Amino acid sequence: MRRFRTLCALASAASLSLTSIAEAQSCTTAVGNLVANCSFEANTIASSWLWVNSLTGWESNGNPNKFEIWRGLDSFAAADGMQHLELDVHHANSNTTIWQTLNTQQGREYTVTFSAAHRNGGGGDQFSVLGLLINDVPLFQTPQMRTPYTWNVFSYNFVAAGTQTKLGFQSLGTQNTHGDHLDNISVVASVPEPSTSALTGAGLLALGVVVRLRRRA
Numbered sequence: 001m002r003r004f005r006t007l008c009a010l011a012s013a014a015s016l017s018l019t020s021i022a023e024a025q026s027c028t029t030a031v032g033n034l035v036a037n038c039s040f041e042a043n044t045i046a047s048s049w050l051w052v053n054s055l056t057g058w059e060s061n062g063n064p065n066k067f068e069i070w071r072g073l074d075s076f077a078a079a080d081g082m083q084h085l086e087l088d089v090h091h092a093n094s095n096t097t098i099w100q101t102l103n104t105q106q107g108r109e110y111t112v113t114f115s116a117a118h119r120n121g122g123g124g125d126q127f128s129v130l131g132l133l134i135n136d137v138p139l140f141q142t143p144q145m146r147t148p149y150t151w152n153v154f155s156y157n158f159v160a161a162g163t164q165t166k167l168g169f170q171s172l173g174t175q176n177t178h179g180d181h182l183d184n185i186s187v188v189a190s191v192p193e194p195s196t197s198a199l200t201g202a203g204l205l206a207l208g209v210v211v212r213l214r215r216r217a
Ligand SMILES: [Ca+2]
Pocket: 038, 039, 040, 041, 078, 079, 080, 081, 082, 083, 084, 183, 184
């Protein structure tokens, strides 16, 4: 029983908590990804960083600035593509929350995967922490990330409560306009839809069983 409980605890931790993955798949090619502008590449900036007030697919509570896009500042490469966000936004309130609404299937389980990183300690910033919100409820937060300019990959599973799910990310480090970097976000169904061919195959198999039963009768 003890071994069983240990296995259950491990399974629970694996499905509900974080995982660190060395290499993450690009969210832009993740099959079934529900997230729009998942890599923050849609609004190309001409400088190494820039704050903007609109971002394709996303909303923000930043005030007055809403989003801070990075494109190679400090030679820090994005986790995916060329751009990412710093959620401790320059000249904002300053830790921000960004969100978008996804079309989901009620009762279906989804996996959120994202990359997060800390900055270089500028402005006295000692660590970065990002929170994941589902329908405005904080469900998961990263540990304090203290190694500068190193991407960490996290995954979290949730079950959709309705046909629309609000996905949010919250900056939770010290508010000093430095840190809490985010990129490469995917939300995909944990178990893919059965393919048409598989369904057809299962249907034919069931038909075969029915025919055999009729012959026996
Ligand atoms: Ca990106």
